[in-house]
Amino acid sequence: MPLLAVGTLAYDDVYTPYGEAKMIQGGSCSYIAMAAAQFVEPVQIVSVIGEDFKEEYLTDLKRRGADLEGVETIAGGKSFYWAGRYHDDMMGRDTLDTQLNVLADFDPKVPESYRRTDYIMLGNLTPAVQSRVLDQLDHRPKLVALDTMNFWMDVALDDLKAVLKRIDVLIINDEEARQLSGELSLLTAAAKIVEMGPKNLIIKKGEHGALLFEGDRVFSAPALLLPEVVDPTGAGDTFAGGLMGYLAASDDTSFENLKRAVIYGSAMASFVVEDFGPRRLRELDRAQIDERVERFVSLTNVAL
Ligand code: AMP
Secondary structure (H helix, E strand, O other), rough: OOEEEEOOOOOOOEEEEEEEEEEEEEHHHHHHHHHOOOOOOEEEEEEEEOOOHHHHHHHHHHOOOOOEEEEEEEOOOOEEEEEEEEOOOOOOOOEEEEEEEHHOOOOOOOHHHHOOOEEEEOOOHHHHHHHHHOOOOOOOOOOOOEEEEEEHHHHHHHHHHHHHHHOOOOEEHHHHHHHHHHOOHHHEEEEEEEEOOEEEEEOOOOOHHEEEEEOOOEEEEEEOOOOOOOOOHHHHHHHHHHHHHHHHHHHHOOOOHHHHHHHHHHHHHHHHHHHHHHHHHOOOOOOHHHHHHHHHHHHHHHHO
């Protein structure tokens, strides 16, 4: 089963207490695709780049099994650029610079060959752009997941609410869940958000794991305690890529399988933070992933 992923392909400058990395490969689609490709092939990418985007990044994505037919290159254009600095606690970060460049006029074009795909990951973008991707599909997919952020709740709430009616799984963090629902309790927030459309809600809680909601069922996934977090950039996208790659590969949208997918997504995210940018994802193999999944399971295993 292929996975269709929409998002950014970007250059990032990242500053953390461990050092800095400049003009490295970034963007939500880089992380989603590299994580999902561990489970599923092809990952069909819909994105936009400028002529400056390094050929070696594209070749690497292709080698991993990404389909780049839906990646538009704008002649003479510059790729999306983002710079951020993490606080000493590695949780908060400040955006130092965002240059939309070719993203400013991004009008996603879903190639004919992607239009019957059943698993769709809408990475964090303008909600109207996320909707335009769904408009171009030939059918109702089996599972559409969407990532968004507080910025879109501030500036495009109506568009966001419109696209939420068309998706199955919303992936946001705890702060965003509180903002979207206007509720402090995550349980009450989840109930309100599910009324907005998505059947499932996943709330990421950073170093405290993730919650999965469906109806009155809740699953709590732990986060691994890591000796060193070097760069948290892309953790959310990597989580989403691992989750959706696992779901597409297993072609099973039951609550039990979603629980497994949350663990695989969490395992992928635990790798990416160990080094700058997507570097750690480049060298991973399936045996390492399975070993880490085992650690997640044993972390909460108790005989009663
Ligand atoms: P995350 O750490 O999961 O928020 O993802 C970080 C990635 O998101 C970076 O590689 C950035 O290039 C990309 N990014 C940052 N800001 C935006 C934005 N406004 N729209 C789309 N992508 C962004």
